[in-house]
Amino acid sequence: QLQLLESGPGLVKPSETLSLTCNVSGGFLNISGYYWGWIRQPPGKGLEWVGSVFYSGTTYYNPSLKSRVGISIDTSKNQFSLKLRSVTAADSAVYYCARERRQEWLVSAFDVWGKGTMVTVSS
Amino acid sequence: SYDLTQAPSLSVSLGQTASVTCSGDKLGSKYVSWHQQRPGQSPLLVVFRDNKRPSGIPERFSGSNSGGTATLTISGAQPMDEADYYCQAWDSSTTSVVFGGGTKLTVL
Numbered sequence: 001q002l003q004l005l006e007s008g009p010g011l012v013k014p015s016e017t018l019s020l021t022c023n024v025s026g027g028f029l030n031i032s033g034y035y036w037g038w039i040r041q042p043p044g045k046g047l048e049w050v051g052s053v054f055y056s057g058t059t060y061y062n063p064s065l066k067s068r069v070g071i072s073i074d075t076s077k078n079q080f081s082l083k084l085r086s087v088t089a090a091d092s093a094v095y096y097c098a099r100e101r102r103q104e105w106l107v108s109a110f111d112v113w114g115k116g117t118m119v120t121v122s123s
Numbered sequence: 124s125y126d127l128t129q130a131p132s133l134s135v136s137l138g139q140t141a142s143v144t145c146s147g148d149k150l151g152s153k154y155v156s157w158h159q160q161r162p163g164q165s166p167l168l169v170v171f172r173d174n175k176r177p178s179g180i181p182e183r184f185s186g187s188n189s190g191g192t193a194t195l196t197i198s199g200a201q202p203m204d205e206a207d208y209y210c211q212a213w214d215s216s217t218t219s220v221v222f223g224g225g226t227k228l229t230v231l
Binding site: 037039046047048049052060061062063064096100101102104106107108109110111113114115116 | 124153154156158160165166167168171172177207209211212213215217218219220221222223224225
């Protein structure tokens, strides 16, 4: 059974870089038809897509975050990572990693989610 | 940017049918997924590709998408269905994933 688990610091200082890793177990990253994504949720608010990566390294980012975000993948370690630069309090959120089903053109669905990890931006 | 609009809240009586809607420009030309999020839990995919149910999702969950509105229908609503529901789509013009703002469903 595929499982995703986020890890990383729970507290990041303003202007610094938020770094998170998603470890995948029970399956492999290098499969066709699936991307691997990051989604965040500020406390009490809705879901916001951050970006997604394919096992080849191809990435797609939320246009509103594109200038600050980077997502990478390491298939040998079965993990993918998020870096968000120059963070502010507005970046405080629960960050989820998830598998994104993209087996058909125009179809996108996050079908397996991690438990999420809370990241607070504060000095 | 492409926007998906959902009503913030919806109430349904126990055993009745709930219709959660999501609207967007020419949304019928895109494929919509729906996620359920119970308090304190991670989201759970309940419908994808407009009207497909993942394995393990009860038949009372169904979806449709036409024109500018996608609808998640929950037939015979149960107390366990009380949750936030988010629609999601892929916008090819901006090559980005979009989520709706979410609808909080209350089962009375």
